[in-house]
Amino acid sequence: MKVRVLSGVQPTGNLHIGNYLGALKNWVKIQYDYESIFCIVDLHAITVYQNPQELRSNIHQLAALFLACGIDPKHSSIIAQSSVPGHAELAWMFTCVTPLGWLERMTQFKAKSEAQETIGDGLLQYPVLMAADILLYQAKIVPVGDDQRQHLELTRDIAQRFNSQYGETFVLPETKLPLVGARVMGLDDPTTKMSKSATGAGHAVALLDPPAVIRKKIMRATTDSQPGVNFESKGAGVENLLNIHQAFTEWTDDQMRAHFEGMRYGDLKKTVAEAVVDGLMPIQQRYQEITADPSIITAVLKEGALRVIPIAQATVELTKQRMGLYSLV
Ligand code: TYM
Secondary structure, rough: OOOOOEEEEEOOOOHHHHHHHHHHHHHHHHHHEEEEEEEEOHHOOOOOOOOHHHHHHHHHHHHHHHHHOOOOOOOOOEHHHHHHHHHHHHHHHHHHHOHHHHOEEEEEEEHHOOOOOOOOOOHHHHHHHHHHHHOOOOOEEEOHHHHHHHHHHHHHHHHHHHHHHHHOOOOEEEEEEEOOOOOOEOOOOOOEEOOOOOOOOOOEEEEOOOOHHHHHHOOOOOOOOOOOOOOOOOOHHHHHHHHHHHHHOOOOHHHHHHHHHOOHHHHHHHHHHHHHHHHHHHHHHHHHHHHHHHHHHHHHHHHHHHHHHHHHHHHHHHHHHHHHHOOOO
């Protein structure tokens, strides 16, 4: 049996090059080495209020983007999390083995809850549901960006705690970060992570931004007061632009240095912008083709769910058995 991989993206807002370089590009690369499941985590999205029509359309848009980036639905299962009941079922069982203190310490919970007037219980339980996503399929490898590292550690802790209370049940998953692009920073402020929820117009390049918009955003990116690229002392903005370039082109460190050392920032930005435009163009073209026929997406989401539901059900049954819960099978 092939080792299983699972990862997920929230269907909230526009996917940006941080999501692509931190996660999706890596998924496409490794998908055939594993049995792969890629999840549109709509149950995570509703931890903050979502307009129902927008959420439904974001789910379809995200599935189309997965395909456009190169996920092969014949091999990999693309699922909407809420279409597989096991995610929520297992999450409840994990809620009951997770100490509250573990959840209150999560940095993403702290950051998100500071921004809300009232905090829904779901926001606190968010990482428990994420542990359920992964452990439901006994996934060994979880390809994500750097910001998910703490959630993955918690997933391992939950699995370990369950195993020690109820007997060996869950595989402990490993985090797989990309070599370059694990943490893409905001173009307007390279000290903060590029994020879907940031509001600044020049903050993020969206995967579906037209070439002119991509160029404009990158030409306006924050750099520093040095005249050109100096590999010995790079400011955060220049480092971010170089990382973006390297992650798109997959150039070696030597190639990067040979090409960019001493280059003036205006030329650096032009070169980076062209690499991003070239990298996104085929994705945008495929996206247009795929969305021309909406039945493609509904079929892919159905096929994916039907393929994984038996795996999910088997884990839920095993977990219930271990805990002494009741089952009709
Ligand atoms: P989400 O939707 O915030 O992000 C999706 C993926 O994109 C990565 N990412 C980045 N990588 C590099 N630079 C950035 N600036 C950047 N911003 C985001 C994220 O690390 C992620 O890999 N909690 C998850 C979704 C989730 C999940 C899971 C992931 C739910 N269940 C199970 C893995 C396994 C999240 O909010 O991702």
